[in-house]
Amino acid sequence: MARLKARPHGGDVYAASRELQRDVTEVLDFSASINPLGPSPRVWRAITGARHVLSHYPDPDCWALRQALATQWQCESAQIVLGNGSMELIYALPHALKIDHLLVVQPTFSEYAAAMVCHGGHVTQVCADRDEQYALPVERICSLLHRQKNGPRAVDGVVFCNPNSPTGQSCGAQDVLELARVAQRQGVWLIVDETFADYCQERSVLPLASSLSRVVVLRSLTKFYGLPGLRVGYAVARDSVVRKLRGALPPWSVNAMGQVAALAALHDTAHARKSLQFVMKERTRLAGLLAGLPGCTVFPAHANFIFMELPRGWQARKMTERLRREGLLIRDCSTVPGANARSIRIAVRQPRDNDRLIQSLSRLLIENRS
């Protein structure tokens, strides 16, 4: 069984503001990958107009939100379950689906393995290869599932993230469907975390999730819709699977303001389009500037962040600390299994913020060399 250490996450602006004795708004957070345009203006309007919802318990069925999502994805609302962020669903899944041995494709989000360990299960890790730019090792996973003997220790769940965090890699829907077929044949659950899939919808299998019997697709309103503080995520799967998952969740897990805001965010398709265009353009510009820093290696990016390696001789931990002193938070990925000591992840923010980061990064890299 994998032993897990404390798991640092991006986005802890509160700890940074206490440590630096600066207001939270003066900390530039490149460590959590949130829409740089922020939430839709409709969200602000909806929240201010919905004070009355605070006087009631939230709708435990998230009825209106499920209807909106069902319309968006052309599925039944019974095939959707909401959670307090997709994190709550990640923790509910092992219990709900009785998964005892999870295959995790690294380097990836630490909470899949943590949730499994919390559930008392086993974790096996497969590492994507750096020389293949961390592409999802589809053939290796399929052959592992084919080769394994049935029995109490067999892998009964596979999880991966598409596009993946922190590597930014993504695989095509055909590859995911191939994995889904093998998983179904072998009686294994396939969990596909599509938290960042709004940035490459053509690679998503969400529209097919309810027709695949052993697949659960996770989505989040946190990143693309810019609502990390409200905690709204969801899963799409067959009705029977959704019922199991729902049964593993506490009542009222999605708060009333979260439901109001999520509904308003989903309805603003113009803001979604604008966000997508903005991130694509700025990501290309930022990736070019990062690649131009001496000795840095930048990996292809399919979401709203960039995964890269600092020059040889540098350590991600040291650079993260140095930048933090300047009020710039980046994600040190050196402790993520499968990544190396020079790996960092940087969220795409507004051009002015990105330029400020580039300035600090290049100065620190030069200072260290001299």
Ligand SMILES: Cc1ncc(COP(=O)(O)O)c(C=O)c1O
């Ligand atoms: C890949 C991935 N999945 C899921 C989550 C959880 O997101 P949330 O609970 O905010 O929906 C995160 C958060 O950082 C993440 O990076």
